[in-house]
Amino acid sequence: MIHRRIIIMAVLISGLFLASCGGKKRYAALQMQHQDLTERYQQSQMQLAESRTNVKNLEEQLAMERKNNASLREALRRLQGTLDMSINQNTQGNVNISKLVDEINASNRYIQHLVNTKNKSDSLNLVLTNNLTRSLSxxxxxxxxxxxxxxxxxxxxxxxxxxxxxxxxxSERAGETLSKIxxxxxxxxxxxxxxEGNTDTDPISQKNIRNNxxxxxxxxxxxxxxxxxQYGVEPKRLxxxxxxxxxxxxxxxxxxxKARNRRTQIIITPKLDQFMELIDKAPETSTDAEVPAETPDQQENTPVF
Structure with missing residues (x-):
């Protein structure tokens, strides 16, 4: 009986021992698991803090980019305004250049008209001179x-x-010559x-003539x-x-x-009012402005330069 109790006690002790050994292993495993979870938690906390920092940095960067974007939009608006102004000024400049070109062309036509008129006048003078010299003996x-x-x-x-x-x-001798002139x-x-009358330097001695x-x-x-x-020349021309x-x-x-100095000159000149009118005439500025064509009568009556 006693032996039996001893055996039972031994089995119980052995069971307790075995149970005690199994519990320690589980405890040790749980401790390790807890430590692992603690480390993971700590890592997670660190990652969370890092993520929060990154999010804050990104938010700050986003705010800065939004501010830069607003500045860029304002700069773009100003540039667009400057571009529009430049385009308008360029268009106006093109118009002004076009007007200037028209004025230059009109001036060139006017100058060419003056040159042509002078050449024509020179030709008329040559004809006048030739006609006169041919008519004289x-x-x-x-x-x-x-x-x-x-x-x-x-x-x-x-x-x-x-x-x-x-x-x-x-003198009577001069009559025929004056008629030809x-x-x-x-x-x-x-x-x-x-x-125009001209004399020499010899003093005059007639009573009714004071001097030369x-x-x-x-x-x-x-x-x-x-x-x-005697010859019907209009006095207003003389x-x-x-x-x-x-x-x-x-x-x-x-x-x-002295004989050469004692002379009278007949000087044939253009009418000054026509001359000044021609000089003062402002050239046309339109592109289609042309110097009007002269009629044959106008060509014959062109003033001398």
Whole structure:
């Protein structure tokens, strides 16, 4: 009986021992599992903190990008405004350039018109000179000098042929020559005519003539009145002037020089009002502006330059 109890006690002790050993193993396993879970939890906490930091950084970066985006939009708006303004200015600039080109073209046409008119005037002067010299005899050409200077026709008449000796009265000998000159003047009705008297340096001794100024003007006046009264030249085209002894063409110390200085010049000039009108005329600025074509009558009456 006792032995049996001992056996039972031994079995119980063995069971308890075995149970005690199994519990320790499970306890140890649970401890390890707890430690592992603790480490994982700590890692998770660290990862969570890191993620929160990253999220905060991303949020800050997002806010900065949004701010930059707003700045870029504002800059784009300003650039667009500048571009629109530049386009408008460029368009206006193109219009201004186009106008400037039109004005330059119009000015070029105007200048070409002036050049053509001058060339035409030079041709007319040449025709006038040729017509006059052909109409004069060889004897008359000895006392008449015809030339063109700077677009103006000068007809120089000697004192000996034109006036009576020591007088300002027109001689009979000069009548035929003046009639030929008057015909040329009548053919060119758009020209003004200046009669200019000139003398040598010898003083005048007549009672009714004070000095060479008087003599030069009186002689010019005699020619003007002859052209008007005898040959029908319009008086409004005529001007009488005298330069006395102060416009010599030769030396007054020799008889030949004095003879050359005693002369009367018939100067055929353009009408100044037409000349100034032509110069002051503003060229057209439109692209289709053209200098109007001249009629044959206008071509014949073109002023001299």
């Amino acid at each position: 060889r004897e008359e050409l000895r006392d008449v000098d015809v030339k063109v200077l700077k677009g103006v026709v000068y007809i120089s008449l000697s004192d000996n042929m034109l006036y009576r000796s020591g007088s300002y009265e027109i 008057a015909k040329i003047i009548q053919d060119y009705r758009e020209y003004d005519v200046l009669i 100024w008087d003599l030069s003007v009186l002689r010019a006046s005699s020619v003007v009145q002859a052209l008007q009264n 001007t009488a002037g005298g330069r006395g002894e102060y416009n010599p063409v030769a030396d007054n110390t020799t008889p030949d020089g």
